[in-house]
Amino acid sequence: MQKRMKLLKNQKGMTLVELLAVLVILGIIAVIAVPMIGNIINDSKDKAILADAQTILSGAKVAQANGEGKKNDEKGTITFNSAVLQNYVDGVTLADGDRVIYKLPAENATEGTWTVTFSKLSEIKKPTKYGLKEGSTSITGKKLSEALKGKN
Numbered sequence: 001m002q003k004r005m006k007l008l009k010n011q012k013g014m015t016l017v018e019l020l021a022v023l024v025i026l027g028i029i030a031v032i033a034v035p036m037i038g039n040i041i042n043d044s045k046d047k048a049i050l051a052d053a054q055t056i057l058s059g060a061k062v063a064q065a066n067g068e069g070k071k072n073d074e075k076g077t078i079t080f081n082s083a084v085l086q087n088y089v090d091g092v093t094l095a096d097g098d099r100v101i102y103k104l105p106a107e108n109a110t111e112g113t114w115t116v117t118f119s120k121l122s123e124i125k126k127p128t129k130y131g132l133k134e135g136s137t138s139i140t141g142k143k144l145s146e147a148l149k150g151k152n
Contacts, residue, residue, distance in 0.1 A: 042125045050130065050147050052092045053118045057141055059088030060100035060114070069102070076104045095119040097137075114141035 060080040063069055069078040079101050082094040103113040117138045121127075127134055130147035139147070 046124045046126060046130065047148070049118075049120050049124055050144060053116045053121060053139060053144055054148060055092050056085060056089055056094070056098065056118055057100060057114055057116050057144065059085050060102065060116075062088050064102060078102045078104070115139070116141070116144060 060069075063080050063084055064078065068084050069080045071078050079099055082096055082098045085098070085100065086094050097117065098119055099117050101115045101117070103115070105112040115138055119137055121132065121137045121139060122135050124130065124132060127136060130139075131143045132139060132147075
């Protein structure tokens, strides 16, 4: 019995086979985990761009409440360009072509249609996941809400 106890106490370290087995297991885990983490990062970047677009839309609604925006009676729209929106959007940098267009409601309709044109929307990695076309820079307010709620 004492001889056996002595043998157990003398066993120090790992064999090469045990070390290789651990390395293989870690390699398999890394091969599975790295792409998943990459997808999570890309999804969070896409959601951040959509959240910026939502912030721009909210800024346009506040601008409308303050009586700002360029009204086009022929088309029945109000356009909020980047110069107007920048005063209502905090933390989002707008490009020159960024704008929000509000199409006034038809006679029998209660709501109009909001459309956000935001250049960074073209940077979304998986646009079809959010109901966008590849390279698109515009999204309606309704689609934007659905994309942020994850209904696509």
